[in-house]
Amino acid sequence: MISRDIFASAHLGDLKKALDVYSSRHRVVSDNIANVETSGYRAREYRFEQYLSGAEMRLQGARTNANHLQPGRRDLAGVDGETGFLESDHDNGTNNVNIDREMTDLATNDLSYRLATRLLSMKYQSLRSAIRGRAV
Numbered sequence: 001m002i003s004r005d006i007f008a009s010a011h012l013g014d015l016k017k018a019l020d021v022y023s024s025r026h027r028v029v030s031d032n033i034a035n036v037e038t039s040g041y042r043a044r045e046y047r048f049e050q051y052l053s054g055a056e057m058r059l060q061g062a063r064t065n066a067n068h069l070q071p072g073r074r075d076l077a078g079v080d081g082e083t084g085f086l087e088s089d090h091d092n093g094t095n096n097v098n099i100d101r102e103m104t105d106l107a108t109n110d111l112s113y114r115l116a117t118r119l120l121s122m123k124y125q126s127l128r129s130a131i132r133g134r135a136v
Contacts (some may be wrong), residue, residue, distance in 0.1 A: 015120040020125045021048045022113035028083055041095040043088060043102075048081030058063060072075040 025046040035041040090098040 012123055014076050015116055018116040021081060022109055022116060022128045024081060026110050029102055032097050036097045036099050037094055039094050041097065043086040043097045044083050046081055046083050051079050051081065056069045
């Protein structure tokens with residue numbers, strides 16, 4: 001029987017979570033761009049990164065020496081982001097959507113999504129090669 005550890009050590013779950021986060025962020029940024037001329041619309045943002053450093057990501061444990069490293073982190077699958085209103089004083093005359101910021105966020109998110117997709121593809125290719133008995 002094949003051990004599931006090979007899948008965990010490949011960080012597949014982290015890469016899949018990254019794709020979920022980038023997809024959610026893309027939807028929010030796209031909504032902002034689509035509503036740039038909608039009167040009264042309030043720009044939104046997808047918050048995820050601040051939850052990574054929160055207490056919910058720390059393992060429970062104790063260090064026996066101050067020079068020891070902190071215990072590692074839990075699986076990212078349990079960390080969820082949230083969509084909230086963007087705190088901005090920008091005024092485009094109709095609402096608070098800053099189209100330059102949104103287009104930059106869209107391009108950055110697109111590049112991040114493409115990178116995560118490429119890394120995930122490479123991980124699966126490595127697993128396929130290992131299953132076929134080829135050198136990785």
